[in-house]
Amino acid sequence: MKHTLEMRNIVKRFPGVLANNNVNLTIQAGEIHALLGENGAGKSTLMQILYGFHSMDSGEILIDGETVRLGSPKDAIALGIGMVHQEFMLVRRFSVVENTVLGLREGNGPLLDLRRASEKLKDLSNRHGLALDPAAEVGLLPIGVQQRVEILKLLYRDARLLILDEPTAVLTPREKDQLFGVLRKLREDGRSVVLVTHKLAEIMEIADRVTVMRDGQVVATREIGSTNGQELTRLMVGREVNLRADKSAQKPGAAILQVEELRVRDETGHEKVRGLNLEVHAGEILGIAGVDGNGQSELAEAVMHLREIKSGRVILKGADVTRLSVALHRTLGISYVPADRRHVGSVTEMSVADNAILGLQRKYRRGIFRGIREARESARGLVARFGIRTGGIDFAAGKLSGGNLQKLILGREIMRGSAALVVEHPTRGLDVGAVEAVWGELLRARQEGKAILLISAELEELLNLADRIAVMFEGRIMGVVDAAGASVEEIGLMMAGITAPGAAAAGLGNKEAHRGETL
């Protein structure tokens, strides 16, 4: 692609859904074009059509006025279009250079020439300021560096248009700044960048133009200079929303859940939680902020003993439960809403009724048999009480929308009457209505006196729901602030591993050095 790319009247329907409805989009050479929209607005579908992953039902794609055919990613690559997916498309057990040349045919015919590719790769990475060791195994690299591999892969193919899908979701603020630096350089180079995102601040910071999508349609395209955050939000959600949850003032009670000097490793043996302490009181929501991958999931799983604990203690209502089984954790009063609702929190192949008793299967029984009638009764109660929209309790749970499935899981975990509740990314990927419902339920549980540990990457969510916010970085708590008086800047700094002024600065130099090497 040399100059402009145009998508005209794109229509794509999936069974039951019109994902793209007559979409028009023009991208100029040398611009950073943001594509803004909520989950399900159709931005990913549109980009996957552009990258040849999906076929379109009708419409036309033109480069410099000429119609092009994009039947597969191969076509897209040949036309100079490249994409960095939200989930990186890297083969973890391959080296950087192997990942780079994957799918290319060059040089020696059928033979691999990794040495020459490494040279070229080094050259490229120097030119664009993306330091990399071509021989390193990709799976062992930090997330930020893996993203760099993805971008280099595109540059190696001399992509003129780079599509980046939610590139900052996994980055620290400093890594994000680095990335934006690279993107600006690409723009100077005359390349185009499409930034798919829902983060307004980032759009205002880096984009030249923004196209807003809603319900599969383009709502508007604006020059950044002639718009503002409020207008974009309104365009994106179709109404002025100011997500604000009303949190009643409430005095927290006794400490219910305590974590002391907890240390946990991940599957590869890396220590992900490194001596972590926290305390959640009855009637309190303790928020855990942090960039994904700083040990939050490992913390949640360790609290439930779903993950092996290296050392430290988990204390529930004064009793040490560290090494007890998951089932005993549940019996003694910890509930858990995992981040992955479709693969952990529910069994999508089973019915709503069967999912409503997941984790409670031994409670609903009659002698040696299941108390099926009672279980169904409680499932019906759950559906009514939490307003779960379903085709009935015999409906497969996998067919529920994300929001309704989450309400089912959250409802189940709340209704079991545990004193403590661990909640991980409860609104990730949900639409605004569902977010409001989930927030309401969490606040209601707080009011009922539950001790809630809320892990989230959305600061907005934490500021609205939590009483206190603990910021997690590389397996430790960087600091704890009162949500009422917290500033986004302060939390953001701690998320990047920089202790806020006034907080203890132990070990900071060390971390700085470490970051210097990975960024």
Next chain:
Amino acid sequence: MNGPQFAMTAFVVTWLTASLRLAGPVLLAALGETFAEQSGVLNIGIEGTILLGALTSFLVSFYTGMIWPSLLAALLVGIAANMILAWMYVTVRASQVVAGLVFNVLALGVASAVYRKALGNSAVPESIAMFQPLHIPFLGNLPVIGPVLFGQTILFYLTIALAFVAHFVLFRTNFGLALRASGENPAAADSAGISVYRMRYAGTLISGAAAGMAGGYLVLAQVGLFRESIVSGQGFIALGIVIFGRWNPLKATVAAMVFGACDALQLSLQIFGTHVPPQLLLALPYIVTILAISGLFGGKAVQPAALMAPYIKD
């Protein structure tokens, strides 16, 4: 040389010679299976494919008396049969274990029906022309290693050569990289412009070709006749050897030799008259393979990440 020493040498020579001889067909099948598994397909159907290959080579050799065309026919039948399997695995996206297993029953039915159709129900098995051990001048006369290393059939040397070729193709070519990417992260391969379906078809068909040839190897270089029980789990052993060899053709070669040594021990000890129950020795290769892949030794083998996971692209 005194008596016991001579007997010992004779024992070792028979044992090692038989080890390599028996390792051949399973190694050949394992080499092909490595391609299938590296592309993300666990092809259990090689057991049945070997049987079909054995039958084909037997019939062709029986009717024509020509050895090489018999081997080629076995290879082609292996590819054709695995077209069906590849279609089930890749296009239909059926469970690979189920499709492969049921295919083996199908192959048994086909082989037995065709054999009876061709030769009737005669109780006496017909024998055919076979590959003979080579006599390599000078090298073949070396003590011990002469007969062991240089007295095998041409098929053995061909198989060893194929192991090196397989290794080269998997790790030194674009095709090998694309194939392995399809088994490790099919979405990433797809995104890089590789047709995962095509790679998995290729992997399955290569394993079919090798398994068909392995059947020919069994008949043309080892047994010389056909019976329904001729394969008796050697395809499954090849699957074990792939794991044992960590999805690497050269390591699989070593693994196949170890298997062959166990299998041959049983033959040699029987010849030399021991009191160990022959069944224990017969079971030995299976037990060794079970132990090798059970994760008891040397940690768990890390298989291709997307092995057995059908790839869905819409």
Next chain:
Amino acid sequence: MAKLFERRLTPSDSPIAIFATTAAAFLTAMLVTAFLFLSYGASPFQAYFALFHEPFGTLRGFGYSLVRTSPLALIALGTIVSWRSGFSYLGFEGCFVIGASATAWLALLTAPGARIGPIPFFLFLPLAIFVGFVAAGLWAGLVGFVRARLGGNEVLISLMSNYVAIFILQYLVSGPMRAPGSLPETRILPRATWLPFILPGTRAHAGILIAIAAAALVWMLLEKMPLGYELIVTGFNAAAARYAGIDVGRRIMLAAFFAGGLGGLAGMVEELGSQHRLMDGINGGVGFVGIVVALLARLNPVAVIPTALLYGGMSVGADAMQRRASIPSSITFILQSLAVLLVLAFDALRYYKINFSVFSRGAPPTATEEASK
């Protein structure tokens, strides 16, 4: 925009769709096999008549069908328990052999003058069930242990364990349990240990009752008991099971034990009901055909008995066919496995919805077709 076939995101799981695809697959397999009959110079109609008349149209043949049905059904039930728990066990040939050997050993102990001596049948039977079940249960449980605790691949290990079991059987009948005589086999089992015959004038024995009872128990376990719920959750999604406080490793070992035990019962039933002595080759592929039965029954315990009867009957009919029309009986293997392969292939059809409206209104060109003009 209407297309005749519209793709769905998830397959239709209505009972009608499932039955329709299964039946269509079976009929297609029969059609293909009909051509095979032709190649043997036989009329397909006569061949199919022979195939189904003998087992289902004659009393004697029906008795034989029931004899073949029992072990197939028990192995299919074992398949259901293990596969629905996410444990892809394929070692039923071995379980069958182990179960048969253990019960034969027990039965021989009750021969007059043997270690235990004659005991009444009502005491012997529960003991035999226990011994056959536990011996094969532990045999399969070992594979469950390897999978649950060491992470070994149960598919390959169980496949290979079959051969080890068969060698154990060969050792037993040629060594410790061998009867005097030229053949490697045991003495005939004491008459008192035989399962009673249930249909006068046939070989049908009480094994079929054991199989029916087992089907009822497996149904009860999976549908009505908390343990069954936990097994099914484990099978669908081990991560969710762990999350729900289910000890996944133990459930897998338990499923392996149950599955092996059912496979052992199959051996017991065959031994006490039909073979009445232990010898090499009693398994003859029943462990794999049983899995095929379970697959055609779609892992549903209720459908197992009729499906096993169909396959058991077909094998009886095949023998008759071979005798009379000299068509090899192995053709039924082709028919039986082809049916399941086609079920798998036809399942892809359940991803499509048929738009009958297309016929009523003359199909308009689809958008893509328009665009490509």
